[in-house]
Amino acid sequence: MNTCVLHIRRYDSVRSYWQEFTVDPTGKTVLDALKEIRDTQDQTLAYRAQCRSGICGSCAMRINGQARLACKTFVTDVLVQGKLTLEPLTGFGIIRDLVIEESLFWETIAQIKPWIEAAPAVGSVPEWLADESADSYGVENCILCAACQSDCEVHEVKQGGYAGPAGFVQAYRYVRDPRDHTTRERLQLLESQGIWSCTHIQQCSDVCPKGIRIGRVITALRSLLLRSGMGKNPGGRHVEAFTSGVRKHGKLDEFWTMIRTRGMRILSDLPVGWRMTRRGKVVKPVQRKSENSNELKHFFRDN
Amino acid sequence: MGKRMDQSIICHDVIIIGGGVAGLRAAIAAYDAGVDVGIISKVHPIRSASVGAQGGIAASLNNAQDDDTWLQHFQDTLHSGAGLCDEEPVRILCEEGPKAILELDAMGVLFDRFPDNRIAQRPYGGHSHIRACYAGDKTGHTIVHTLWGQCVKRKIPFYLEWYVWRLIRERGRIAGLLALDITSGLPHLVKTKAVVLATGGIGQVFAITTNPFASTGDGLILASEAGARLRDMEFIQFHPTGLYPRGVLISEACRAEGGYLVNRDGKRFMFDYDARGELATRDIVSRGIQTEIDANRGMERKNYVGLDVRHLGREVLEHKLPIAVELARDLGGIDLAKQILPVAPTAHYFMGGIAASCNCEVYEQKRNNSKKNFAETKSVIPGLFAAGECACLSVHGANRLGCNSLLDAVVYGKRSGEQSAAYARTVNYQPIAGSQLREFAAVVDGERHRNAQGRSSGQIRADLQQGMTERCGIFRSKRRLNEQIQAIQTLQSELETVRVSYKDGWAQTVVEKKELATMLAVALLVVESALAREGSVGAHWRVDTK
Numbered sequence: 001m002n003t004c005v006l007h008i009r010r011y012d013s014v015r016s017y018w019q020e021f022t023v024d025p026t027g028k029t030v031l032d033a034l035k036e037i038r039d040t041q042d043q044t045l046a047y048r049a050q051c052r053s054g055i056c057g058s059c060a061m062r063i064n065g066q067a068r069l070a071c072k073t074f075v076t077d078v079l080v081q082g083k084l085t086l087e088p089l090t091g092f093g094i095i096r097d098l099v100i101e102e103s104l105f106w107e108t109i110a111q112i113k114p115w116i117e118a119a120p121a122v123g124s125v126p127e128w129l130a131d132e133s134a135d136s137y138g139v140e141n142c143i144l145c146a147a148c149q150s151d152c153e154v155h156e157v158k159q160g161g162y163a164g165p166a167g168f169v170q171a172y173r174y175v176r177d178p179r180d181h182t183t184r185e186r187l188q189l190l191e192s193q194g195i196w197s198c199t200h201i202q203q204c205s206d207v208c209p210k211g212i213r214i215g216r217v218i219t220a221l222r223s224l225l226l227r228s229g230m231g232k233n234p235g236g237r238h239v240e241a242f243t244s245g246v247r248k249h250g251k252l253d254e255f256w257t258m259i260r261t262r263g264m265r266i267l268s269d270l271p272v273g274w275r276m277t278r279r280g281k282v283v284k285p286v287q288r289k290s291e292n293s294n295e296l297k298h299f300f301r302d303n
Numbered sequence: 304m305g306k307r308m309d310q311s312i313i314c315h316d317v318i319i320i321g322g323g324v325a326g327l328r329a330a331i332a333a334y335d336a337g338v339d340v341g342i343i344s345k346v347h348p349i350r351s352a353s354v355g356a357q358g359g360i361a362a363s364l365n366n367a368q369d370d371d372t373w374l375q376h377f378q379d380t381l382h383s384g385a386g387l388c389d390e391e392p393v394r395i396l397c398e399e400g401p402k403a404i405l406e407l408d409a410m411g412v413l414f415d416r417f418p419d420n421r422i423a424q425r426p427y428g429g430h431s432h433i434r435a436c437y438a439g440d441k442t443g444h445t446i447v448h449t450l451w452g453q454c455v456k457r458k459i460p461f462y463l464e465w466y467v468w469r470l471i472r473e474r475g476r477i478a479g480l481l482a483l484d485i486t487s488g489l490p491h492l493v494k495t496k497a498v499v500l501a502t503g504g505i506g507q508v509f510a511i512t513t514n515p516f517a518s519t520g521d522g523l524i525l526a527s528e529a530g531a532r533l534r535d536m537e538f539i540q541f542h543p544t545g546l547y548p549r550g551v552l553i554s555e556a557c558r559a560e561g562g563y564l565v566n567r568d569g570k571r572f573m574f575d576y577d578a579r580g581e582l583a584t585r586d587i588v589s590r591g592i593q594t595e596i597d598a599n600r601g602m603e604r605k606n607y608v609g610l611d612v613r614h615l616g617r618e619v620l621e622h623k624l625p626i627a628v629e630l631a632r633d634l635g636g637i638d639l640a641k642q643i644l645p646v647a648p649t650a651h652y653f654m655g656g657i658a659a660s661c662n663c664e665v666y667e668q669k670r671n672n673s674k675k676n677f678a679e680t681k682s683v684i685p686g687l688f689a690a691g692e693c694a695c696l697s698v699h700g701a702n703r704l705g706c707n708s709l710l711d712a713v714v715y716g717k718r719s720g721e722q723s724a725a726y727a728r729t730v731n732y733q734p735i736a737g738s739q740l741r742e743f744a745a746v747v748d749g750e751r752h753r754n755a756q757g758r759s760s761g762q763i764r765a766d767l768q769q770g771m772t773e774r775c776g777i778f779r780s781k782r783r784l785n786e787q788i789q790a791i792q793t794l795q796s797e798l799e800t801v802r803v804s805y806k807d808g809w810a811q812t813v814v815e816k817k818e819l820a821t822m823l824a825v826a827l828l829v830v831e832s833a834l835a836r837e838g839s840v841g842a843h844w845r846v847d848t849k
Contacts, residue, residue, distance in 0.1 A: 035761070040761070044804045048350070051350075099809065114451075115410075115411060116411040119410060122402070123405045141441070141625070177413075179409070210629075
C-alpha cells in the first residue's frame with residue numbers, strides 16, 4: 001500500500017503536541033484523509049468540515065505551514081518526502097486540535113457591518129454602474145474561510161482593532177454596492193480598523209482559495225479613502241509621499257517619504273536617525289532622477 | 304451544580320433551529336414582527352448547506368420575457384411534482400415568489416443583472432419560461448451571506464455549534480428544548496414559546512450526495528419525537544450531475560446555459576428519454592443517466608456519463624459557471640473549456656419531511672389513525688413550526704423543480720417567522736420541570752463514561768450510506784428495499800456498543816453518535832415508505848412494479 005505520514009498538531013485543552021498518522025494518500029484530499037483517520041484510527045481528532053466543495057469555508061487549516069482548504073487540497077500535491085503537517089489557523093484561539101475559536105473571526109467581520117445600512121425600497125432598481133457591477137477583484141467570491149486572516153502577519157501581531165484581509169474584502173463588497181448609501185461612514189470606519197496597517201506582503205492574496213486579489217482590494221480601499229479626503233494619518237501620508245517621490249524621481253525617495261510620513265514625530269526618531277546616519281543607512285535628501293522616469297509619467301497619467 | 308444549571312437557562316419568544324436560508328429568513332421575519340428571537344444551529348450559517356445551492360431561485364419576474372405569470376410557474380411546479388404537490392402551498396410559493404426575490408434584492412443579495420440593471424434570469428430544467436434568478440452558480444452563497452449580515456445587523460443572538468437534543472412539550476405546547484454546546488460539552492435548557500425547525504435535508508444517509516456532513520435529518524426526528532407527523536419520506540431527488548466519483552454538485556446551470564450530456568458513443572442521449580433533452584426535470588434526467596450507465600453506455604464503460612460544456616467557451620464558463628469551472632479543475636483535474644466532465648446522479652434534495660400547513664404549523668401524528676389519515680390529522684402541535692427542506696407542505700410533490708428550493712426556503716422561511724411570532728405573542732412561557740436539564744446532563748455524562756468498544760459512529764454511518772445508495776437509489780425494488788431494512792436494523796442494534804471516545808469539552812463524538820441514531824431512524828422511514836409505495840412516481844421509481 002502506498003502510504004504517507006500526516007503530522008497533526010493536537011490540542012486537548014490541556015496540552016499541545018504533535019501526532020503522526022499513516023494513511024494511503026491515493027486520490028484523497030486532505031479532508032478525505034482526516035475523515036479516514038477519525039473514522040478508523042482516532043475518533044477524537046477534531047476538525048471542521050462541511051461542503052467538501054470549497055464553498056462553505058469550514059475546513060481552512062495550515063497545511064505545510066500555509067492556510068488552505070483541506071477539501072480542495074490533494075494529499076499527493078502537498079507531500080514533502082512522504083510527509084505533510086497540519087496545524088490550525090493562526091491568530092485565533094484553539095478549541096481543540098484543528099478547530100479554532102472562530103467566534104473572534106465573526107466578531108471582526110461584524111465590526112465591518114456586512115449589511116446594507118439603509119435598505120432601498122423593495123422593487124426599486126439600483127443604479128449599478130458598468131464598472132461597479134464587474135467584480136474585478138473577486139470579492140463576491142469570499143467564503144469567509146479565514147485563511148487570509150490566519151496567514152496575515154499584521155493580523156497575527158495586532159491585538160484587535162484590525163479588520164484584516166477578510167474584513168477589508170467584506171468592506172469593499174459593501175463600499176461598492178450602490179444600494180448602500182453609507183460609503184463615507186464605511187471608509188471612516190476602516191481608518192479605525194487598521195486599513196493603513198497593511199504592509200503589502202500579499203500573503204492574503206497568495207493563500208486565498210477563491211483567488212480573490214485581496215492586496216488589490218486593500219489598495220483600492222486606500223485610494224478611495226485618499227480621494228474622499230481621508231487618510232490624514234501616517235499611513236495615508238506615507239502613501240502620498242511614496243507616490244509623489246516616485247512621480248518626481250522615478251524611484252523611492254526615502255528621505256522625504258520618511259519625513260512626510262512621520263511629520264513632527266520625526267523628532268522623536270532623531271536618536272535612531274543619528275545612529276543610522278553614522279552607519280551610512282540614511283540616503284541623501286537630494287535624489288537623482290532614475291533613467292527613463294518619463295515612462296512613469298505615462299503610467300501616472302493613465303491611472 | 305444547581306447554580307450553573309440556572310445560569311444556563313436561556314429564554315427567547317421564538318427559537319429557530321437551523322441557520323440556512325430558511326432559518327435566517329425566519330429569524331429576520333420574526334425579529335421584524337417584534338418578538339425576541341434566537342437562532343440555534345450546529346454549524347455557523349455561513350457554513351450551512353444553503354451556501355452550496357448553485358443554479359438559481361425561480362420567480363415569474365418577467366425580466367427576460369414578458370409573458371410569464373405566477374400561474375405558469377404554479378403549473379410547472381405541479382407538473383414537475385408529478386401531481387403530488389398540494390396546490391395551496393404551491394400557489395403561495397409562486398404568487399409570493401417575485402416579491403420574495405425583490406425583498407432579497409433590497410437586503411443586498413448580489414444577483415447577476417441585465418444591462419438595464421434588472422435582475423438577470425435564465426432558463427432552467429422543467430420551467431416553461433425564463434425565470435431563474437441567479438448569481439453565477441453561487442446563488443445560495445450570496446443569499447446566505449446577505450441574510451446572515453441582516454441578522455447580525457439586527458443583533459439576533461446566535462447559539463452556534465449547539466446541537467438540539469430534544470424538544471420539550473408541556474401541556475401539549477412547545478415549551479423549550481435541550482441542547483448541547485458542542486464546543487464546551489455543556490448541556491443547556493432553552494425556554495421558548497415557539498420553535499421553528501429549519502434543519503435542512505437528509506443527504507448524508509447516502510454515500511453519494513451533494514449535501515454537507517451536517518445534513519443528517521435532525522429536525523425530522525426532533526419533530527417526530529415531539530409527536531409530529533412525517534410524510535412523503537420516499538421522495539429523494541437525485542441530482543443528475545454530481546462530479547464523479549465524489550458526488551459534489553455540478554450545477555444544473557451547466558445544462559441551462561447549453562451544456563450537453565453524452566454517453567460513451569458521444570451521443571446526446573437525453574432526447575431518447577424526453578423531448579426537453581437535458582432540460583427535462585431532474586427525476587427524468589437522473590433516470591436517463593442511470594439507464595445509460597446500467598446499459599454499459601457510460602463513458603469508458605464506467606459508472607458515469609459526460610457533461611460537455613466545451614462549446615460554451617471559456618468566457619461564458621468563467622462568468623456564468625465559475626464554481627463548476629473551479630470544482631472541475633480542483634477536484635476533477637478537468638478544464639471544462641477543453642474536456643468533458645465525468646458526472647453521475649447524486650442524492651441532492653429531500654422532498655418529504657415534517658408535515659406542515661401553509662402557515663408552517665407542524666401537524667400532529669394521530670395515534671391509531673385510520674388509513675385515510677390526511678384529512679383527519681389537521682390538528683397541529685401548538686408552538687411548533689417547520690420551513691425549508693426539513694418541512695413538507697408539500698410544494699415539491701414527488702420531484703422538486705430546480706430553483707424552487709431556495710424559493711421555498713425564502714417564502715416559507717419568512718412565513719414561518721411571521722407565524723411563529725404571531726403565535727408567540729398569544730401565549731406565555733410554560734413552566735418546565737427542573738429535572739429535565741439534570742436528566743439531560745446525566746445522559747451526556749453517561750456518554751463520557753461509556754466504555755463500549757464497538758465500531759465508531761463513522762464506520763457504522765459508512766455502512767448505512769453505502770447500503771442506501773446501493774439499495775434505495777434511483778431504481779428501487781422490493782427485494783433490495785427489504786434487504787436494506789434488515790441492514791438498517793442490524794446497524795441500529797450496533798448503537799448499543801458504538802464507541803464514543805469523549806473526555807471533556809469538545810463534544811463532537813457524542814453528537815456524532817446522536818446523529819447516527821437520527822440518520823438510522825430517518826433512513827428506515829425512507830426505505831419503509833419506498834417499500835409501501837408500490838407504484839413509480841416522480842423521483843420514486845420501482846422497477847419491480849408497474
